Amino acid sequence: MAVDVDVLDRNVAGMAAAARDRGLDLRPHAKTHKCLEIARRQVEHGAAGLTVATVSEAELFAGGGFEDLFIAYPVWPSPGRAERLRALAERIALRVGVDSVESAGLLAKAVGPLDVLVEVDSGHHRSGVRPGDAARVAEAAERAGHRVRGIFTFPGHGYGPGLQQQAARDEAAALSEAASDAPVRSGGSTPTAALAGAGPLTEIRPGVYVFGDAQQVELGTCDWEDVALTVVATVVSRTGNRAIVDAGSKVLGADRPAWATGFGRLPEHPDARIVALSEHHATVEFPGEAPARGDVLRVAPNHVCATVNLADELVVVRDGTEVDRWRVAARGANT
Numbered sequence: 001m002a003v004d005v006d007v008l009d010r011n012v013a014g015m016a017a018a019a020r021d022r023g024l025d026l027r028p029h030a031k032t033h034k035c036l037e038i039a040r041r042q043v044e045h046g047a048a049g050l051t052v053a054t055v056s057e058a059e060l061f062a063g064g065g066f067e068d069l070f071i072a073y074p075v076w077p078s079p080g081r082a083e084r085l086r087a088l089a090e091r092i093a094l095r096v097g098v099d100s101v102e103s104a105g106l107l108a109k110a111v112g113p114l115d116v117l118v119e120v121d122s123g124h125h126r127s128g129v130r131p132g133d134a135a136r137v138a139e140a141a142e143r144a145g146h147r148v149r150g151i152f153t154f155p156g157h158g159y160g161p162g163l164q165q166q167a168a169r170d171e172a173a174a175l176s177e178a179a180s181d182a183p184v185r186s187g188g189s190t191p192t193a194a195l196a197g198a199g200p201l202t203e204i205r206p207g208v209y210v211f212g213d214a215q216q217v218e219l220g221t222c223d224w225e226d227v228a229l230t231v232v233a234t235v236v237s238r239t240g241n242r243a244i245v246d247a248g249s250k251v252l253g254a255d256r257p258a259w260a261t262g263f264g265r266l267p268e269h270p271d272a273r274i275v276a277l278s279e280h281h282a283t284v285e286f287p288g289e290a291p292a293r294g295d296v297l298r299v300a301p302n303h304v305c306a307t308v309n310l311a312d313e314l315v316v317v318r319d320g321t322e323v324d325r326w327r328v329a330a331r332g333a334n335t
Helices: 005-021 037-044 055-063 081-089 101-111 131-143 166-180 214-219 303-309
Strands: 002-004 051-052 068-074 091-099 115-119 149-150 185-186 229-239 242-245 271-277 280-287 294-298 311-316 322-327
Touching: 002 005, 005 037, 005 311, 037 051, 037 322, 051 055, 051 271, 055 068, 055 081, 081 091, 081 101, 091 101, 101 131, 115 131, 131 149, 131 166, 149 166, 166 185, 229 303, 242 294
Parallel strands: 002 311, 051 068, 068 091, 091 115, 115 149, 149 185
Antiparallel strands: 002 229, 229 242, 229 294, 242 280, 271 280, 311 322
8 A cells, every 4th residue: 555645744734724723623533544653743733632443542552652542432341441441541641432321330430530521423323322411421420430521423424425514514513412611522524524613613533634535535525636545556457448456355445335436446547437346356447448457556445444454554655656664553453
């Protein structure tokens, strides 16, 4: 996987400036890149801290020197995980998500007092409480001894054509109803980040913006020139307008939302479509004659977060020349 470092740096700087101009804290989601070098760039550009998805990711980034982490997940304190959370909380400024009275109480018993944010469902209908129930969970968390720092949500229902505006409105309404005076009101995703403004939000947590991907291009969140990470693939077979390249689901990932036009896209061939994906092959149809066997093509995956988790390292390039290699340090840190 190749990362154009100039595009990456432009994306990192651009989101940092946009958050700063709107009076918002930026706490980018590191599950996208899983890479210490990129996280350092984000902090150098003013990120308030990092967001992570799992305790394992938190351990990895804490070990890399990052001292302000938010596990944006309603962590259930199983015995092994509780011990790891306790060790993290003793080392760094750690925040965790809660979305029930039960989890708040069990976290306090198993781990001890923590800094917590109550998760609110703003329309994605995954985890999180209804906005009207946030106060009840916050009060239970405080009674258990936790320090309730605020609320958070994920407007994930903005991942669809034409849905970003409504998701941003839903997010603002949910945060306002849940606790308009909470010190931290955290939300935001890459599709809705451009619509985030000070008011209900105090903090945004986009992740995909550092790389971009085919989904974001098709959603209109970014353009091809903003896509920093691509998979370098070779044409191994061809027939007429159809080419087979050596990058399948074990490299690109298998994500394809119903609205996507294929299993990824080719930035230099915007009219081509990846029509089928197997473990080690992708079938690409071109509007005209397919490229020759041996030709090298750049493929933008649909969902770059899943793609990066399949790689051991990222090849860093500038003007087409390799300049470095970065380890995907948190690869597989899924627990």
